[in-house]
Amino acid sequence: MSGMLHRRWDAILFDFDGVLADSNGLKGEAFVTLYADEGPEVQAAIHAYHRANGGMARREKLMRFEREVLGRDIEPERLDRLVDAFAAAVEQAVVGCAEIPGAAAFLAAHADRPPLFIISATPHQEMLRIVAGRGMAHHFVSVHGSPPRKAETAAMLLARHGFRADRVAFVGDAVQDYAAAAELSLPFVGVRDRSGGHPFPDGTPTIDSLHDLSAALATL
Secondary structure: OHHHHHHHOOEEEEOOEOOOEOOHHHHHHHHHHHOHHHOHHHHHHHHHHHHHOOOOOHHHHHHHHHHHHOOOOOOHHHHHHHHHHHHHHHHHHHHHOOEOOOHHHHHHHHOOOOOEEEEEEEEHHHHHHHHHHOOOHHHOOEEEEEOOOHHHHHHHHHHHHOOOHHHEEEEEOOHHHHHHHHHOOOOEEEEOOOOOOOOOOOOOOEEOOHHHHHHHHHHO
8 A cells, every 4th residue: 555655645644633643632621721710601612613623723713712702802922921821731741542443544544655744733843853853743844833824834835845636635634724725726535533523624544543545535
């Protein structure tokens, strides 16, 4: 299967949370903890907002949550404190969390055939530390966090490496991943959540785990 994928694909782009690492749940709980002093309704609202906006950078997510859901502007100093508290709560937890089933096996079987990349909404330096901490860095040509937007990073990689859009697959679990792929006309495979749900349009190829990724990529 490795040779088949190498012939079909120039590269595979991976989101990280919910795709390679089973970290979405712990990040959701970290967002809830940020609003521990505001009561259960606000905590439930931030948890729901996080689930509905996977793949969005945390600073943007918090700013938009405050404005769109709570109806208030957030002071820059408070936003900085929330972002810093979130980072302190999650980084080591993500380093130590479980993988999405099949992730390690896929990476071991296919590293550099075709070339693999990470594009995440996690801040760039934090993403580099997490990937290194999990012992995964050697599987990837490069690892990219935010900013910029995922579509901008993907476009940069296509230009830098001379990849054709129809030969670069994007594997993600969030609407923002799908949107980035669609913006560049990249074939997309969605990873379903633990309950089997996903936020993608009907007909989008989806998988339960990375055990199924090779087969899904072979059909695109």
